[in-house]
Amino acid sequence: MNGTDEQKAARLYRMVMPGHICPYGLKSKDLLERQGFEVEDHHLTTREETDAFMEKHGVETTPQTFVGNKRIGGYDSLRVYFKLDPPEEERSDTTYRPVIAIFSVALLLALGLSWHQYGTLLSLRAVEWFVSLSMTILAIQKLQDVESFSTMFLNYDLLARRWVPYSRIYPYAEAFAGILMTAGALVWLSAPVSFFIGLIGAISIFKAVYLEKRELKCACVGGSSSVPLGFVSLTESLMMTAMGLWMPARVLLMG
Template sequence: MPKDSSQGNSSQKSVLYRMVMPEHVCPFGLKSKDLLERNGYEVEDHWLETREETDAFMARHGVETTPQTWVGDERIGGYDDLRVFFDLDPPEDERSDTSYTPVLAIFAVAALLALGLSWASFGMLFTLRTTEWFVSLSMTLLALQKLQDVESFSTMFLNYDLLARRWVRYGYIYPFLEAGAGILMTAGALLWLAAPVSLVIGAIGAVSVFKAVYIDKRELKCACAGGNSSVPLGFVSLTESLAMFGMGVWMLVKPFL
């Protein structure tokens, strides 16, 4: 523990060193202070106000980053270490590099938007259009993730998509097809164009995912939420593609029902 810190008897005392400079206030330092206080710790807050002071602190304590937190005589470490200390995250060696969180967040927002549109349009939360909007809005939001970095998306997409492997440009076109189909189906416009696009890309995607995961037994990340996605390729990815396929079929047959 730093020599200039107070030695209280309370187990609820902590010492925090963080960068607070005229042109830079470390966000992880602010997060560390907030996390400690929310867990009932009194924080002895030390500011490192110059680059020289920060470098000297790191050299003195043999650390490479700030902020640094001590609880009692134990150095906890930085913000990530503090989250482990409070059991908010697992230790680094137990963490998975995959997560369904990004795609689940998108589906949740799409569902709420669909419910909102249904309420605004019909005065009811649950209608047939709610389901249609949920699928079309999910497509649009997922496409938005891909369009942020089409190059990275296309690279990840090539790991498993059967058409993209034969025609590389498909990986660059796909996000625009998905976004266009999703927007048109949300609006209920040009369905003669949007429905076949949704059907085709959904079918290709479903076959590609099924082959990669269930036949070839490959462990891959899905490009569905963009090129930097941590979503594992599997059931959720297959469900997404089948939903697009089903939406395309439904939009084509709906006028005849």
């Protein structure tokens, strides 16, 4: 922290109106207090008062935080000031957070189902549920905006480039296979679907990333994804391919 904040006091100007309380203002106040600051909390209670404040200080948004005579800025600037985030120019436009969240929740759900069904966290069915639930949750992400997904998907999927409707069918096929595999039903139908879309996806990703060395965003978590196309995307496709082979094999082996 800078020497100017040694007194641990800050002035915060935020919108608090009858029909609107700025969420970033609340977050700024909470962050300052968690950092040990005594906050002089100024409410901007009308549109006119807010506009006058912004014009006076030459800013376009509120909230605004001041430490001593120095204006820190809005909530994002406050996080940079406290070194919780890097400066904007140093930030990466890619993240693995969405897929980490999806796979983590799918794993915990699979373990929970295994515990409920078999009284143990570790079971073969837990592994199957992990893959099928991951497929289903990933499909939900895509189904929120199928057109946006299809646009990003067309950047690299080989089949979709030859037959564009496949880019819109894919999320439904993934959800369909994932749901049936979670239930252990209609394996004769879900397994080929999973194997087919997984294999095409794996080949497409390998070609785009490892042969052509292209830097692309992955459509795996939807069309607004910031997840880079690469190892994680390839793993997802290989998991679906493996499930497409394993599920019918299990039925044959276990009768």
